[in-house]
Amino acid sequence: MPPLFDYAAQAGSAIKAFAEASSDLLIQPTLRLGVTGLARSGKTVFTTALIHHLVEGHALPAFEPAHAGRLRRARLVPQPDDDVPRFPFEENFTALTEARRWPGSTDRISQFRLAIEYERAGGWRSGPATLMLDVVDYPGEWLLDLALVDQSYVAWSRATIAGTRRAGRAEIAAPWLAVMAELDPAAPLDEVVAERAANAFKAYLAALRAGAESVATTPPGRFLMPGDLAGSPMLTFAPLDRLEEVQAPGSLGALMERRFEAYKSKVVEPFFREHFQRVDRQIVLVDVLSAVDSGPAALAELEEALDAVLLAFRIGRNSLLSRFFAPRAERIMFAATKADHLHQSSHDRLDALLRLLVSRAMRRTEAAGARVGTVALASVRATRETTVHDGGEVLRAVSGTPEAGEHVGDEIFDGLSEAAVFPGELPADPQAVLDGAVPPGSFRFPRFRPPPVRSDALGRPGHLPQIRLDRAMQFLIGDRLT
Amino acid sequence: MTNPQRPRAFRIPSADQTPPEAATAEAPPPPRPEVRFVDEPYEIVDAADGVAVPVAPKRRAPWLSILFSALGGLVTIAVGLSIERLITDLFATAPWLGFVALALLGIAAVALTALVAREALGVWRERKIEALRERALAALSTRDHTAAQGVVQELRGFYTGRPALAAGIRRLDAVGDAILDVDDRLALAEGELLSPLDRQAKAAIAQAASQVSAVTALSPRAIVDVAFVVFSAARLLRRIAAIYGGRPGLLGFLRLARAALAHLTVTGGMAVGEGMLHQVLGLGLAARVSAKLGEGVLNGLMTARFGLAALAVCRPLPFVRVSPPTVNDVAGQLFRSSEDRA
Numbered sequence: 001m002p003p004l005f006d007y008a009a010q011a012g013s014a015i016k017a018f019a020e021a022s023s024d025l026l027i028q029p030t031l032r033l034g035v036t037g038l039a040r041s042g043k044t045v046f047t048t049a050l051i052h053h054l055v056e057g058h059a060l061p062a063f064e065p066a067h068a069g070r071l072r073r074a075r076l077v078p079q080p081d082d083d084v085p086r087f088p089f090e091e092n093f094t095a096l097t098e099a100r101r102w103p104g105s106t107d108r109i110s111q112f113r114l115a116i117e118y119e120r121a122g123g124w125r126s127g128p129a130t131l132m133l134d135v136v137d138y139p140g141e142w143l144l145d146l147a148l149v150d151q152s153y154v155a156w157s158r159a160t161i162a163g164t165r166r167a168g169r170a171e172i173a174a175p176w177l178a179v180m181a182e183l184d185p186a187a188p189l190d191e192v193v194a195e196r197a198a199n200a201f202k203a204y205l206a207a208l209r210a211g212a213e214s215v216a217t218t219p220p221g222r223f224l225m226p227g228d229l230a231g232s233p234m235l236t237f238a239p240l241d242r243l244e245e246v247q248a249p250g251s252l253g254a255l256m257e258r259r260f261e262a263y264k265s266k267v268v269e270p271f272f273r274e275h276f277q278r279v280d281r282q283i284v285l286v287d288v289l290s291a292v293d294s295g296p297a298a299l300a301e302l303e304e305a306l307d308a309v310l311l312a313f314r315i316g317r318n319s320l321l322s323r324f325f326a327p328r329a330e331r332i333m334f335a336a337t338k339a340d341h342l343h344q345s346s347h348d349r350l351d352a353l354l355r356l357l358v359s360r361a362m363r364r365t366e367a368a369g370a371r372v373g374t375v376a377l378a379s380v381r382a383t384r385e386t387t388v389h390d391g392g393e394v395l396r397a398v399s400g401t402p403e404a405g406e407h408v409g410d411e412i413f414d415g416l417s418e419a420a421v422f423p424g425e426l427p428a429d430p431q432a433v434l435d436g437a438v439p440p441g442s443f444r445f446p447r448f449r450p451p452p453v454r455s456d457a458l459g460r461p462g463h464l465p466q467i468r469l470d471r472a473m474q475f476l477i478g479d480r481l482t
Numbered sequence: 483m484t485n486p487q488r489p490r491a492f493r494i495p496s497a498d499q500t501p502p503e504a505a506t507a508e509a510p511p512p513p514r515p516e517v518r519f520v521d522e523p524y525e526i527v528d529a530a531d532g533v534a535v536p537v538a539p540k541r542r543a544p545w546l547s548i549l550f551s552a553l554g555g556l557v558t559i560a561v562g563l564s565i566e567r568l569i570t571d572l573f574a575t576a577p578w579l580g581f582v583a584l585a586l587l588g589i590a591a592v593a594l595t596a597l598v599a600r601e602a603l604g605v606w607r608e609r610k611i612e613a614l615r616e617r618a619l620a621a622l623s624t625r626d627h628t629a630a631q632g633v634v635q636e637l638r639g640f641y642t643g644r645p646a647l648a649a650g651i652r653r654l655d656a657v658g659d660a661i662l663d664v665d666d667r668l669a670l671a672e673g674e675l676l677s678p679l680d681r682q683a684k685a686a687i688a689q690a691a692s693q694v695s696a697v698t699a700l701s702p703r704a705i706v707d708v709a710f711v712v713f714s715a716a717r718l719l720r721r722i723a724a725i726y727g728g729r730p731g732l733l734g735f736l737r738l739a740r741a742a743l744a745h746l747t748v749t750g751g752m753a754v755g756e757g758m759l760h761q762v763l764g765l766g767l768a769a770r771v772s773a774k775l776g777e778g779v780l781n782g783l784m785t786a787r788f789g790l791a792a793l794a795v796c797r798p799l800p801f802v803r804v805s806p807p808t809v810n811d812v813a814g815q816l817f818r819s820s821e822d823r824a
Contacts, residue, residue: 062623351625352663362627371628385522388492395487399494399519408491417493420519424489444489465524475624 013273020278030132031480034279034313034329038216038305039140039209041285042337042379044103047112047137048092049379050473051076052464054114054133060470065481070119072128079113080134081274087112087137096380097453097462100401108227109138109275121482131480136275141209141221144305145268146276146312148219153257157239163218164204167297172211176204185240185253194236194255201238216305222267234263276313281476282329284310288336288354289445292426296436303357310361332365333373333475334358339467340378341423341445343385343396347467349426350376356430373475378467382448386420397422406446413446421446492517597731604734611728611798614640618799621664630664634671637798640727641675650674669803676799680807682725683796687789687812690718695782699775711781718785719792726796738795745791786813 024030037043053060054074060066079086087110092103114133120126148156164173179200183193202223209217209224222229229235237259240252247253286306291298313329336354339347355362355374365372383400397420402408404415413419424443432438453462565587573580614636621629638654641647654674662670694714698707719738723730730738786809794806 348663355627355663366628366631371626373624373626373628375625384524387520387522389518389520390490390492391516393487395490397492399521402491408489411491411493413491420492420494422487422490422492425487441488446491471624475626478624 013277017278028130028132029480030134031281031477032134032279033476034276034282035135035137035285036143036282036309037140037285037337038143038287038302038309039105040290041140041287043140043285044092044106044137045096046283046285046335046337046379046469047087047135048089048096048103049464049466049469050135051087051089051112051114052093052461053466053469053473054116056461056463058463060473062468063470063473064478065118065121066470068121070121070481072117072119074114074116077113077115077132079111081111084109084111084136086110087135093461096450096464097455100450100452102450106137106139107225109136109271111136116481118481131477133477138271138275139221139225139227141217141225142271143221143309144217144219145221146272147308148264148268149272149312153260154243154245156260157241157243160218160239161241168211169208172207173204176200180238180241183240183252185243185251185256186248187252188250189252189255193252194238197238197240197256198236216301220263220268222263229267234259234267237263272312279313279329280331282313282332283472283476284332284334284358285337286334286354286357287338288350288357289338289341289443292353292433292443293445295440296434299357299434303360306358307361310365328368329370331371331373331476333375333472334362335374335472336376338378338445339376340381340383340400341398341448342426343398344467345396346426347376349428349430353426353430353433356434375468375472375475377469377472379469380450381465381467382451383421388420388422395422400448400451402446403449408444408446415449492519494519601731601733604729604731605737607728608723608730608734608737610640611726611796614798615800618668618802622668622800622802625664627664627667630667633799634667637671637675640798646678647675650678665802668799672799672802672804676797677804679725680793680797680804683722683789683793684807684812686718686721686725687786687793690714690789691782691786691813694785695778697778698781699778707777707781711785715785715788718789722789722792723796726798728796738792741795742788742791745794746788783809783813 020030035043035047037046054071055076057066057071057073065071076089085108089112095101095103112135114135116131116133118129118131120129151159164170164177179197183197187193205218205223217224220235222235226232226235237256240256243253247257284306286302288302291302334354336350339350342350351374354376358374362372362374383398386397386399388395388397399418399420401415401418402413402421404413406413408419408421408423411419421444423445426443427433427438451465453464455461569580569583569587572583614633617629618633620626621633634654638651641651651674654671657670694711697710701707701710716735716739719742720730720735723734723738728734728738789812790807790809
């Protein structure tokens with residue numbers, strides 16, 4: 001991208017940031033919470049549960065404003081950006097409580113604003129105040145696109161092709177590699193050929209995501225979740241082999257390169273600028289357990305993906321100047337989701353494993369001056385703790401309703417009956433999991449259906465149980481509600 | 483870890499035994515009779531996480547301190563004015579007297595500055611210790627790693643000059659910025675830096691308690707007892723503060739004493755529950771032998787109590803893994819010695 005445009009874009013976002021910061025200070029305090037996570041890490045459920053607890057005003061012991069009784073009420077109000085769909089909270093909540101199924105995977109961006117009315121706690125001023133909480137939900141597949149911003153087409157092609165050589169991918173990649181082998185980047189451009197290459201590439205990405213071991217997706221994310229861009233020429237490109245450093249004009253390679261650049265500048269960068277660069281607080285949801293379930297290779301992939309994502313964020317302590325012109329996220333919480341799949345006595349180990357996984361990102365974040373916290377949480381708690389006495393053995397298990405088709409050993413569930421599941425014991429030393437010192441098959445974390453929650457006789461919605469969601473809320477927004 | 487337990491699942495027989503229509507092909511096998519399920523309380527997760535965030539009282543506008551500041555300002559002006567008058571008068575009487583008075587004033591000013599600086603430094607150190615403890619508590623309750631790291635760093639800086647703790651500091655540095663759990667990190671600092679100091683403080687309390695009980699038992703007049711109890715409590719407080727790194731001046735000392743007394747009234751009820759039986763039994767034995775001896779033991783106990791409160795107030799960290807010392811730890815020897823004496 002020519003530097004002139006870059007500066008223009010930066011100046012634009014600085015002006016926007018300035019307007020927002022002044023309104024935050026002078027007119028209406030506003031907090032932008034970034035909910036970040038790869039696909040299937042539980043962003044939508046986290047967001048739904050967050051709204052549910054705040055709006056219903058539940059007792060949240062570790063969330064100080066709620067515990068001290070200072071929260072007057074919270075309600076959903078019209079969001080600031082009119083061009084973004086509203087977060088379908090009611091739909092998701094009904095799905096969770098009535099149909100007892102998890103909300104489907106998010107396929108487009110959505111936003112909501114929550115007005116939290118509270119009683120001030122400290123300082124000279126007292127009395128009621130309002131804080132606006134803005135949260136954005138988006139498909140996790142799009143997140144890894146952030147790593148593309150700094151890559152050129154040639155570098156990206158090489159990296160993606162190198163990625164096919166990883167263990168276990170050869171078979172999946174074979175059809176696409178066969179198509180690509182026939183293409184010559186220097187050949188004159190032909191729309192039909194380009195489309196064939198792009199389709200083969202898309203099929204490869206989809207197969208990769210469906211694979212058993214995959215926890216992160218390979219960019220570009222819009223190939224899997226196109227949103228409203230389906231069929232656009234910006235999504236019709238693919239990596240090519242045998243690329244020169246500079247593409248001849250009018251060649252297939254040049255066409256692909258142009259589209260790749262267009263994808264970056266028209267799709268990735270606006271998304272990034274609009275929704276990521278201006279968050280004040282950030283929670284990174286990590287589905288550690290699924291990765292543990294799939295083995296050390298998946299864990300390594302997860303670590304790499306998280307690191308790439310966090311590099312793209314602006315993180316650190318705000319100075320007076322940066323608050324106005326280039327705000328940074330000053331608090332980051334890493335959360336291992338789905339902690340309810342483990343007995344609570346193992347939650348500490350899950351937390352330790354998470355810390356090991358994100359240690360690289362954590363160090364960098366701390367060095368930048370941001371505050372870092374970790375937690376093992378369950379936004380919606382689907383199980384309860386059970387001790388199983390099997391003959392002489394005592395197993396600390398969790399019980400709930402596993403989803404239909406899930407299996408543990410040779411037991412296959414129908415999605416109706418309850419079961420107590422002992423998922424295996426996480427080792428005390430988290431390094432053992434990464435080193436592969438744990439024999440395969442030691443863990444099995446089946447997915448559970450959401451807990452049965454009934455509305456009472458007055459028709460008031462039930463209470464979705466949670467684990468440590470209140471702690472996360474205290475870390476992320478508690479200090480702004482004083 | 484050599485033989486990990488395999489993951490397993492057990493079907494829980496549902497309460498209503500009506501089979502769903504779909505599952506006609508095969509009924510689920512009934513669970514083996516020897517498997518038993520015990521549901522744990524649903525709140526166990528919250529319970530295991532410990533107490534919720536402490537609720538801070540709402541701060542009020544500090545009118546009282548404003549009143550005192552204003553009055554203090556008035557008094558200062560009055561004093562300044564009278565001194566100024568005095569010096570002008572002296573100059574009018576004899577110029578050399580005026581110069582002597584001016585010199586005296588200068589010396590007084592220097593001394594006052596030094597005093598104020600020392601007091602301010604003392605209060606500042608006390609505040610720093612208090613803030614450190616509060617930050618540690620906050621970090622523990624919100625699992626904030628950065629805050630925990632900051633607390634440990636500051637604590638380390640606080641004790642850098644002490645040769646006795648040099649080895650502990652070295653061991654602490656060896657851990658460096660490794661990714662540790664919040665409680666683990668604080669517990670490590672507690673073990674390396676504070677446990678030697680805890681031992682010293684406990685010894686100081688025990689010594690003061692036995693001194694008080696001995697003096698009370700031997701003293702001829704009640705007024706002497708009271709004076710000695712108050713004196714040794716003050717000395718103990720100062721000593722404990724010095725052990726944990728505070729150097730309280732007069733103001734800092736008053737602050738600390740107030741905090742310790744407040745702590746005593748809060749924890750008094752708890753202490754009655756925990757070790758009172760022992761204490762009353764011991765006291766009964768001693769009191770039966772001699773009223774004076776019983777009084778001595780009681781005064782010793784009170785001193786020990788106060789010492790523990792002072793310890794809790796002066797310690798820069800809350801008790802993380804180390805269990806807080808009890809009256810028995812520091813004053814147990816009183817009963818033994820009183821029984822021996824009996």
